[in-house]
Amino acid sequence: MVLKVPKKTKVAQAGPDFAKSKELLLKINIASINPETGSATKSTEFNAFFEQFIQQVLAPTSQKDVLYVKKMTKKVFCHKDMFLNLLEKVQVLAGKQLSKVQLSNYFQFLKNLTLPSKLEKSLVKDEFKVVGDLSKENLELLFQASWMILIKKQLSRPLAREVLPFITDHRLDEFLNPELWGDFYFAYYNQGGVYSVLALNGLLKLVVKYNFEYPDFYVSVYKLTSSFILYAKYAEEYISVLNIFLSSTHVPLYIIAAFVKKLARVCLLAPVSALRPILTILQNLLTRFSGLRKMIHNDTCDSIENDPYIEDCYDLKKCKALESCLWEIKPLQSHWLPLICKKAGFIDRNIGTHETPYQWKPNDELFQILLNKKTGTKAVDDDDYTLKNVNKFEKQKFVPVKRKMLIEEEGNAKKLMKLSPPSDGLFNEMLNYCISDLYVL
Template sequence: MVEKLTLSSLNLKMSTKSIIAEVNKKAAEFIADRRNSNNAIDVISFCQHGKTPVVLAAIEGLQNIFTTAISSAQLKRNLSNDDSSKLPPEEQYKIWLNGCYTDAKKQLLSMCSTGEPKIQLILIALLSHTRVNDELITLYRTYLEYADVLFNTMELVTSILNKETKKNDVFLHNVYHLIQDLTLPKTLKEDRSKSGKAFLTFKPENGEAKSCRADEHKKCFSTLYLTFLSQKLSASLYKKVLISIHDKIMPRMANPLLLADFLTESYNIGGAISLLALNGLFILINNYNLDYPDFYGKLYQLLEPSVFHVKYSARFFHLLNLFLSSTHLPGYLVAAFIKRLARLGLTAPPAALTIVVPFIYNLTRRHPSCSVLIHRAETTDGFASDPFIMTENDPSKCRALESSLWELQTLQSHYYYIVSIDSRQLEQVLPKLETDLSDILETSIDDLVKKENSKKYKLNSVPVTFDPPKGLFGAKDCPFNDMWSL
């Protein structure tokens, strides 16, 4: 007599690892051979196991079984059970498998209300390690308008991040897509609770119910994001977070200063990461009194030739203009930025120069103490006698205020006439109003080419050579002159 497989017999005779291996084996056998279809019933029964690792293995097994069945057209919905015995065997099998799918779905849905975070089916499925679930997560996010669903989701995702060991890029992408741009309730009336009082949530640690008010959402949100930001993020995901941190994360934090370590570390990395960390860090300094005395020194060091070629160049110059807008900044500091920009302009592409030159003049108008750089323009012999130290990373030691803007005199001979015209303002009285940079920050080389191509030039003649041609190829004794004539 063959002993019938039951959960109780497995508990007595097999270890947890052995049971998990048995679950995985049965799921694999089902997928490999249709003769093992009854294995689906056994895998469903494992969902009632008392140990969480076994339940998780059963959930994954059911996912593999029914994903395979659906993709191979073995599973079809809306099949009638009437007189199934009269149907062909293939149709009978589909009806039976559809019943198994219904039983599995009921079993899994019942687990969603257990309060145990490790077997919260929906989040486990959404935060996959192997598949990007953007569409499914977007659908799930529609339920996050309910305060209780939102709060439980944030707590459970935090718990998963703390306990999960396989945190690959796909998993972290799914997590970020789920938690990005969360909208927190502002008042008790936005709890979506009938009484307007606190609603019940579950503790991730033990599943016990606890009371929660709407003002606790910020604390939960803060914990969630601090946990997420402590993960090893890919470069692309890192940049996405930094782009949105000032308007989608910081305002929802219980204490935005908790982001100081993350932002300062990002600011010190260099390159595009540093550029994107600028905004959030400046907000902490300006609005939350973060003490960062070396902010402008680091900002000065970001002015490298590559700044004109990165994807976020326009964003950087917008922020740079904002950071240098205060009239209380010391003259030596602003002069250092002016000189470094002017020196970089000598090798910058024309699209960048259409921004840099007006930017320099704006800074000079804004800070009259720097006008000496313009008035001293004719007293130096350019690079040879320039006291400015380009290689000095400390703006207080680069001797910018002792220098002049001879670089703009050089740019007056630039091949692009717009740059040449802008640079000639050096010889004129600067207007009192600053140039509006908002319209030119996004200028690219393609924009300049399209602009020039759209113009209609009226030219009567175009000189193409200095000397009149003497023959087809220029030489008088060329043999082709006997065969061809101009």
């Protein structure tokens, strides 16, 4: 049975037409002349056009309304005069209470707004000079104020998780006064959990790029660094931010030493997926800061009993990290995962001059690497390089010579098994070979 949609319903869902709206806008008289004084102001029709559009932004009635708003924002309000008048009308939302749905719609609208630096020339002729101030500074101030309206509202948790990274990555550099966003980041950083990680990225950008003063910033990040946060689903984002945070050569050595020691201690309880990235960061920090290398060769400290480091001391000068050593990395050389053992071996080698980019691999991928290594197949690890085979048009990997011998040996054994059952000696020899290869680093 086919359902027929009534014509009225179709009309209700048709939504506004972009071409007709633009044509209507161009026909509107933007100025209204007072016959008594002769002064010109914006016409009622011109103001009503923008007010009606804002209502469609906040409460679209159909999917066509959403597409209409997006198209108008990209094609019409990309002009300086339209951009200016729209954002002037948007400012009335500062004193209104908006629902969760309206805030979400408003955020989508702001995301689609053309940046002030990329605006096109005016769309309509302003003979009576009623449009307003089209200077770059005024447009940037209105753009910033429109975003401020959003962040001063009570955002839902899902919306906050979307707004925080978007502002940091795509809008913070476009604002005229980025330092004004410090309170916004502070509020979410103090909430803890995923909000601390997302806000930390923005705070870090303000501190490093815009010389934003945040009292006890390093101490706050130091407190946040724990094994608990590495078990959260946003652990990868946190490690990435921490890596950027510690990459600055302007940070005092005692602060870097405190973080190095704290990360080494955290490794003892960290999940497998976080170990390799953290060990890579530690190796890079020892490469970058030569003053930290004495923490490797301190023979007076080899266990937690004689370690002078005070973990619960949040005065980074007095936690005695530089007087300590990195004994925590040594036990990781006996880790059950060979990849971790290999990575932890850097502590026994000479520290090089080149840094190593870290890779985050989830637990399921690490487990697959372990299974492939155990069965003798070619796995993806640090020694592999991707190559395109011209004949077979498929990707192949180079593997170490010993593992290549194992694969060939296994192939030859399979051929022998087809001809005759393997003897006990051959089977035991292959088994011992596989086991010995599994534990070779």
